[in-house]
Amino acid sequence: MSQMASMEELLGRALAEHLPLSAEDLAGLLQTPPSPELGDYGLPCYALSKYLHKAPDRIAEELRAEVELPEGVCEARAEGAYLNFFVDRPAVTEHVIRTILAGGADYGSDQQGAGKTIVIDYGSPNIAKHLGIHHLPSAVIGQSLYRIYEKLGYRCVGINFLGDWGTSFGRLIAGVERYGIEHPERLSVADMQELYVRYSTEADGEPELQQAARDAFRRLEEGEQQAVRIWSACREVSLEEFDRVYGRLGVSFDEVRPESFYNERLRETVERLRRDGIVQESQGALIIPLYEDGLPPCMLQKSDGASLYAARDLPAAEHRWEQYHFEKALYVVGNEQSLHFRQLAAALKQMGHEWADRIKHVNFGLIKFRDPETGRARVGSTRRGEMLLLDEVLDEAVARARRKIEDNAERLEAEADLGELAAQVGVGAVVFRQLSTRRTRDVVFEWDRMLDFEGDTGPYVQYAHARLCSILRKAGQPMAADVDHSLLALPEEWVLVRHLERFPRAVLGAAQECEPSAIASYLLELCADFSTYYSAGMREPDRRVLCEDAATRAARLALVEAARHVIRSGLALLGMAAPDRM
RNA sequence: GCGCCCGUAGCUCAGUAGGACAGAGCGGCGGUUUCCUAAACCGCAGGUCGCAGGUUCGAGUCCUGCCGGGCGUACCA
Structure with missing residues (x-):
């Protein structure tokens, strides 16, 4: 357009x-x-x-x-x-409002991405484990970038690269065998996690058990039937849970691609690398030396022949290139893996792939926990019981939202709305909290902060939207086709118009920096401007949207409608719902 | 040791390709509901932008060094 x-x-x-x-x-x-x-x-x-x-x-x-x-x-x-x-404020006002109302949900769209594909890797949990709070950043940042780039005309491919391969699954298999579990397909994710911990604890200082786990993974890589059966049972159960929890968050994928998918290709890749003299053996392990890039070597295979995750990322990247010829391939993965992605890009370059520099590690800060004893923040550990389930956090958020809604029950139209609304607001609070801070910062998890509904929060933005909707409902009249924009003469109205005008730039900026927080900040400011405007009408009826003068009212309604569109679009870019009332 | 991320008000954070007096939320104090949803609004208090140099007419923003915190740094992912 x-x-x-x-x-x-x-x-x-x-x-x-x-x-x-x-x-x-x-x-x-x-x-x-x-x-x-x-x-x-x-x-x-x-x-x-x-x-x-x-x-x-x-x-x-x-x-x-x-x-x-x-x-x-x-x-x-x-x-x-x-x-x-x-x-000429009336002229600009008219232009901005007309553009928004004509474009509707398309306002802020752009064609810069036409004909280009962006592959986004996000989510990427390991099977046989619950989704924890630490899975939140990748999922929601990835999902938001997906929507932002999509708005700019790119074709996006969201990939959930499942960690279903690696030595840790050897322990799981060995555990199933050791503890005589006959029906691994009946294990829940919780059972698997417990089994894993139990085996790991027992194996601590027991070389035979450690060896058994390594053997089990090697058997899996060799395709031995029993190992494969146990492993694939675990995977099925995990997938169901992932679907459900990501669904709650509003996160979805175009491809759910397990690492194991690259098992065959991995062998071919290693062979090819050997032929081309790119890999070396070193201390029994297989590596790609990256000294020239000033990096530690990229390690593909352990001395026992088992593959390492770096080895799986190479064929996966090649496969993505073959499939999509991407403009960019984003990996939404934590800070702690920054070295890995630099190695990956360097290794691909050595393999002769010019597109290696289209790979971008979209890093983010870690979620940490306050140590109750030392008071210092650090990364949570499953062993210390600091593994917070994503489900638990969302449950609590939704429960709090529900209580809040029940306090204002008169605002709802039907009882049936309560559950869905509580989910939209509760989950929205969590998603917005994650996306409202620049992504590279570490965050210390705090319940009250994560679940806050007041101040700079998701519900604040949703609330502003609901108020806008409420005004439009009360107006009870269709949007006038022709309004006199010069009647929008209040300073607060001009501030709003200038703000609405900035939305497309906010979207472009967010895309360029891979930074959804730019949208969140934009929305907070816009909603603050709106709230100020709205509140000014509390005392003075002349300043209300629904004022006496019909022509002024029509002009203000157009402004309200425009603001509603923009807030709604912005929330959609963050992966959040925009309820009509709350 | 080396690499990456971070260091702005008591707390959590914004600060747009260096530019007009450093902003917001929370917390504190004081106000606002016969009125379009008070999940809101208004006011007050609170800052040597980690430290020291440098570049510039001008630095929270760029460069160098240092300090503090986090995470990595060959057989985890």
Whole structure:
């Protein structure tokens, strides 16, 4: 959808007539003054003085006199070293609101990704274990990036790369055999986890048991029937649980691809690497030396011949390339694996894959827990019982949301809405909390913080949306086809319009940085502006959306409708529901 | 030792390709509900932007060094 040139572009072109810079560069220099009284757009002239060899405030003054104001701009003022522009607010307001209402859910969309594919690897849990709170970041960041890139026109492929292969499954198999479990298919995930811990504990300091586990994994790799039977039973049970929990979070995938899928290819890959002289044997293990890249070697096989996860990532990456010829392949995986992904890219490069640099590790901070004794934060461990289940956290969030909703039950239309609404708000709080902070920061888990519904939270945004919906319901009239936008003259209304105008840029920024928190921050600010506007109408009936004057009311309703669209779209980009009432 | 991430108000965090006086939420104090949903709004208090240099007309933002925390660093993923 081609839109009219933005105000920045128009101003950039006008300024370029008088300056030795391109219209694009000048448009980029424009910023929004700290307060609306100063102007709507501002150009800092400091940087220009090195081209013009004049004092910045003189440049501002001279430009003010010279520049021919483009249509829609009504005044330019020199303010010290800044040249500030005042736009024709009704015209901009009309343009912004019309664009949003015409585009609907498409507002903020872009065609930059047309014809391009982005592969996103997220989720990626290990089977035979519950999904814990530490699985939250990858799942929701990945899902949000998926939606953000999709909005920009990319074809996205979400892949859940299941950890179903590796030495740890040797212990599980050995455990089933050792403890005489006859029907492994009847084990629950909890049973498997317990079995794993039991065996690991027992094997501690027992070389025979450790050896038995290694043997079991080797038997699995060799395709021995009993090992395969136990392992695949465990996988089935795990998959069911993953489906359910990811479903609660609103997370889904296009492909659920187990690591074991690459078992065959792995052999071929290793053979090929041997032929090409890329791998070396070292201390009985198989490695790809990466000294030239300043990295430790990438280890493919242990000295007992069992494969390592790095070995599985190579054929998986090649396979993804063959399937999709991706523009980018994102791996939404924690900080702690940053070395692994640098090795992966370097190894692929050595294998001659030019596309290796299209791989991007979208890292995120760890979820940590406060040690009750030392007071210090550190990564949780299953052994210390610090494994918090994703299910538990969501259950608690939904329960709290439910209580809150019951306090305001009169707002609901039907009893039946309660369960679903509680889920939308409770889960929304958890998802938003994760996505509201820049992804690389570590976070210390705290119940009250994770489940907060007030202040800078998901429910705050959802609440603003519900209020907007409520106004529209109460209006009880269809959206007027033609409204007089000049009636939106309140300062708070102008602030809102400027904010709505920024949404497309927020989406582009979030995509560029792979940073969903940019959307979350945007929404919080937008909703704060709306809440201020809304509350101003509490005291003064004239300032309400549903005011006396019919024409003003119609114009304000259009603004409300536009804001509702944007909040709804923003929440969708975060993978959150936008309930109509709460 | 080396690598990656982080270090902004008591706490949790924003700070847009270096630019107009460092912002928000929580917590604290004080207000707001005959009024479009108070999961809200308004006001007050609170900051040597880890430290020291450097680049620049200008640095929370860029460079170097150091300090503090986290996570990695060949047979886990």
